[in-house]
Amino acid sequence: LVAGDIESAVNHYLQLFVSDKTQSSAESLSFIVFFESATYLMTILDDYELFTLEKPFQVRQLISMAYFCNLFIFRSVWEKTVGRHILQSVKYHWLNDVLRNCTFNVVLGFLLLIYSRDCRRPFVPKDFWLMKDLKSSVFLNEVNRGNKKALFIIQRIPHVIPHRERIKLFRKYVASEKASLAAARLFEDQMSVIITIHRARIVEDGFRQLSQLPGRILKGIVRVKFINEQGLDEPGIDQDGVFKEFLEEVIKNIFDPALNLFKLTSEGHLYPSPTSYIHENYLLLFEFIGKMLGKAVYEGICVDILLASFFINHLIGRTASKYHSSIDELSSLDADLYKQLTFIKHYEGDMNDLGLTFACDEDILGEVVTHELRPGGRTIPVTKENKISYVHLMAHYRMFVQIKDQIAAFMRGFHAIISPEWLRMFSADEFQRLLSGDTCDIDLHDLRKHTQYFGGFHNNHRVIVWLWEILANDFSVEERRLFLKFVTSCSKPPLLGFEYLEPPFSIRCVEVNDDEDEGDTLGSVIRGFLAIRKEDPVSRLPTTSTCFNLLKLPNYHRKSTLRDKLRYAIHCGTGFELS
Incomplete structure (x- = not known):
């Protein structure tokens, strides 16, 4: 398998898959036992053993095995023939037969496990997992037709399809559901939801008015009427824009670690705080923020938050497998605990010297509380024979048991907006990009191509030409990101x-x-278009209405003024009240 032609090996075992229907031949049984054993080993091997010691498999062998499994599973499901051999034992029930097949399932289990390891710590080449001979347009057409094979692939091994195509499919699912819900609301004569929010109490007002609404209502239009910090009504009810602003502010406030609903990992990623129960109605708060984050994803609104990968894996259903191992991701949550558990795992001395039991102590608001990792754990010593179990139970406690109620509440809210089936299309990293946008530098050509101009500005206006030149030549990558955030x-x-x-x-x-801008008037458009100004507006900074992704630029007379004012503005930021 490792040294030979992998394509030929796939063909051979697919033919065996067809011919040995009872899976009782010596070769079939050996194949099954090998992958069952390899899967079990992969759940307990840490990165040091797998990638440094390279035992029991060398990395190149793991890559070959991954290639074999990926191709085997895909062809088992998608293709009807292997050479001249038909994969349909019973034509009508063919897919059900495949899914019940033990050979198929042990290979699938190993594939999902090794893919998960690669997602966390990449070791295969770029685009390794894609089925390059599969035309995305053909496949997605089959998904839209409800083809069971295509649906199985998109939900169980979505990595064989390019990420961009899966994002498009996700957005298509959302658009289709929006259309259906809009038609239902029209039929039921339902009005859009209107809420009144005090800027000084954004989270409280939002929670009070939205937390009890079902997902079906929240998926519709929610309009926001703001009361400013002086207690005055802000003019107008938004046209989707102000709700975007409200949503972003709610998410930013609730995910702030200072509130102690969420904490930061050692890598700066967010996860539910174990002591969040100090808040009244904390589980309802988690369900509420789950709905709000789900609404952001539903509407395609990117938010600047980074979630811990283990937390994301709960959201997207990657922890449901019996092969899931908490220890794999522990280092991203608690690097010190991961080092301690790795030390225990490889410790060759007398385990009695460490004085460990299947329990852990936790300081909760000044009180030490003991948690048992298994029934009667405080009286069960950790020995050489059971230390692997201890390591995994401790990791599982830290990454799930300790915050299981918070995770469950958050998932209830999030899944009320976003279907769990849609989320299975993504890995944790891919979901993070869906949530927060791409991590690459800003494509200025693409941004300019899709920019709209008002007030007399146009693509060849001198201020606009200066702006794109400044972004391309004078601003750093980080400043371009600040500009986009601005x-x-x-x-x-x-x-x-x-x-x-x-x-x-x-x-x-x-x-x-100041903020007296009244929008486009005939006079302002003509003056802007002809670049007519009585004086250089050097005292005015660029401003934005982020709810409408709108940059408001004075008609500066000098490029240097535009550069300096814009640089100052993006570093200082502004408020977001409608102007």
């Missing part, structure tokens, strides 16, 4: 490009002082 409230570009940014990126010429 206008859209998110520093990362949309995954599918700026064509999919909602509302579209816009730039408007403004000519009045």
Whole structure:
């Protein structure tokens, strides 16, 4: 398998898969036992053993095995023939027969496990998992037709399809559901939800008015009426834009570690705080923020938060497998505990010297509380024979048991908006990119191509030409990200490009002082278009309406003024009250 032609090996075992229907031949049994054993080993091997010691498999062997399993599972499901051999033992019930097949399932289990390891610590080449001979358009057409084979692939081994195509499919699912719900609301004569929010009490007001609404209602239009910090009504009810602003502020406030609903891992990623129970109605708060984050994903609004991968894996259903191992991701949560458990695992001395039992102590608000990792654990010593079990139980406690109620509440809220089936299309890293946008540098050509202009500005206006030159030549990568965050409230570009940014990126010429901008008038448009100004507006900074992804630029007379004012503005930031 490792040294030979992998394609030939796949053909051979697929033919065996067809011919040995009872899976009772010596070769079939050996094949099954090998992958069952390999799968079990993969659940207990740590990174040091797997990638440094390379025992029991060398990395190149793991890559070969991964290639074999990926191809074997895909062809078992998708293709009807292997050479001249038909894969259908019973034509009508063919797929059900495959899914019940022990050979198929042990290979699938190993494939999902090794793919999960690669997601966490990549060791295969780029695009390794893709089925390059599969035309995405053909496959997605089969998904849309409800083809069971295609649906199995997109939910169980989605990694064989390019990520971009899966994002498009996700957005298509959302658009289709939106259309269905809109038709139902029209039939039922339902009005959109209108909420009143005090800017000084955004989280409290949002929770009070939205937390009890079912997901079906929240998936519709929610309009926001803001009361400013002076207690005055802000003019107008938004056209989707202000809700975007409200949503971003709620998410930013609740995910702030200072609130202690969420904490930061050693890598700066967020996860539910074990002591979040100090908040009244904390589980309802978790369900509420789950709905709000789900709404952001549903509407395609990118938010600047990074979630811990183990937490994401709960959301997308990657922890349900019997082969899931908490120890794999522990280092990203608690590097010190991971080092301690790794030390225990490889400790060759007398385990009695360590004085460990199947229990752990935790300081909760000044009180030491003992938690048993298994029934009667405080009286069960950790020995050489059971230390592997101790390591995994401790990791599982730290990453799940300790915060299981918070995770469950968050998932209830999130899944009320986003179908769990849709989420199975993504790995943890892919979901993070869906949530926060792409991590690459901003494609200025793409941004410029999809920018709209108002107030007399146009693509060849001198201020606009200066702006794109400054972004390309004078600003660093980090400053370009700050610029994007300044206008859209998110520093990362949309995954599918700026064509999919909602509302579209816009730039408007403004000519009045402070925040008295009244939008486009005939006079302002003509003056902007002809670049007519009585004086250089050097005292005015660029401003934004992030709810509409709108940059408001004065008609500066000098490129240096634009560069300096814009740089100052993006580093200082602004408020977000409608102007």
